[in-house]
Amino acid sequence: MIDIVAIKARFETLAPYLDERARRLLAATEARAAGRGGVAAVSAATGVARSTIGRGLTELRTADAHLERRIRRPGGGRRPKTETEPGLLAALEELVQSATRGDPEAALLWVRRSQRHLACALAQRGFTASQRLVGRLLRKLGFSLQANRKTLEGASHPDRDAQFEHINQKIKQFQAAGQPAISVDTKKKELVGDFKNGGRELRPKGDPEPVRVHDFKIPEFGKVAP
Numbered sequence: 001m002i003d004i005v006a007i008k009a010r011f012e013t014l015a016p017y018l019d020e021r022a023r024r025l026l027a028a029t030e031a032r033a034a035g036r037g038g039v040a041a042v043s044a045a046t047g048v049a050r051s052t053i054g055r056g057l058t059e060l061r062t063a064d065a066h067l068e069r070r071i072r073r074p075g076g077g078r079r080p081k082t083e084t085e086p087g088l089l090a091a092l093e094e095l096v097q098s099a100t101r102g103d104p105e106a107a108l109l110w111v112r113r114s115q116r117h118l119a120c121a122l123a124q125r126g127f128t129a130s131q132r133l134v135g136r137l138l139r140k141l142g143f144s145l146q147a148n149r150k151t152l153e154g155a156s157h158p159d160r161d162a163q164f165e166h167i168n169q170k171i172k173q174f175q176a177a178g179q180p181a182i183s184v185d186t187k188k189k190e191l192v193g194d195f196k197n198g199g200r201e202l203r204p205k206g207d208p209e210p211v212r213v214h215d216f217k218i219p220e221f222g223k224v225a226p
Helices: 005-019 020-034 038-046 048-062 088-097 116-126 131-140 162-176
Strands: 109-113 143-145
Touching: 005 020, 005 038, 020 048, 038 048, 038 143, 048 109, 088 116, 088 131
Parallel strands: 109 143
Antiparallel strands: none
């Protein structure tokens, strides 16, 4: 008589530590040890399909049970999206053409559109591609998502050296007098005039300072670097 309870207990103890192929071979070993009716009994005890146990028995009878790197047969598993949805790679390449940067002769290109936007654009064309898949396909096409970098410099201002010499002279004067010197470099520019800003000041309750609704530059005031 086949002890289904014992088979189930042994399988549930070892199964969490085994991969797909090892579980199949374990179930096949139990079925072979059980003898007649073993396949049906082991299938009921472990939940492994009879066809899977049969494949495991075949592997045990042949040299296929020897250790290999692969778990599934070559060609098994899900087919790539580029095969199930022909034209996906070409559509992605077409979408990034207008957003491509870099030297076409270089080994690395980069694209400014995000993977999420590219996935949405592909969906509008009838393709189903996740952001992660878009990223893998972009790398396959030789692209990577990068930010811009400040590398191009314009011509130097004629007074640039004189400006820094003046700053250096003032710093030495303050240091000689035992005074602190703080040098601040700013590039942010703000509109001059009665515009809204993020600051606050003390005023009578219910009487905020009125400012302009739209932040349009006042031509006679322009902008200033604070």
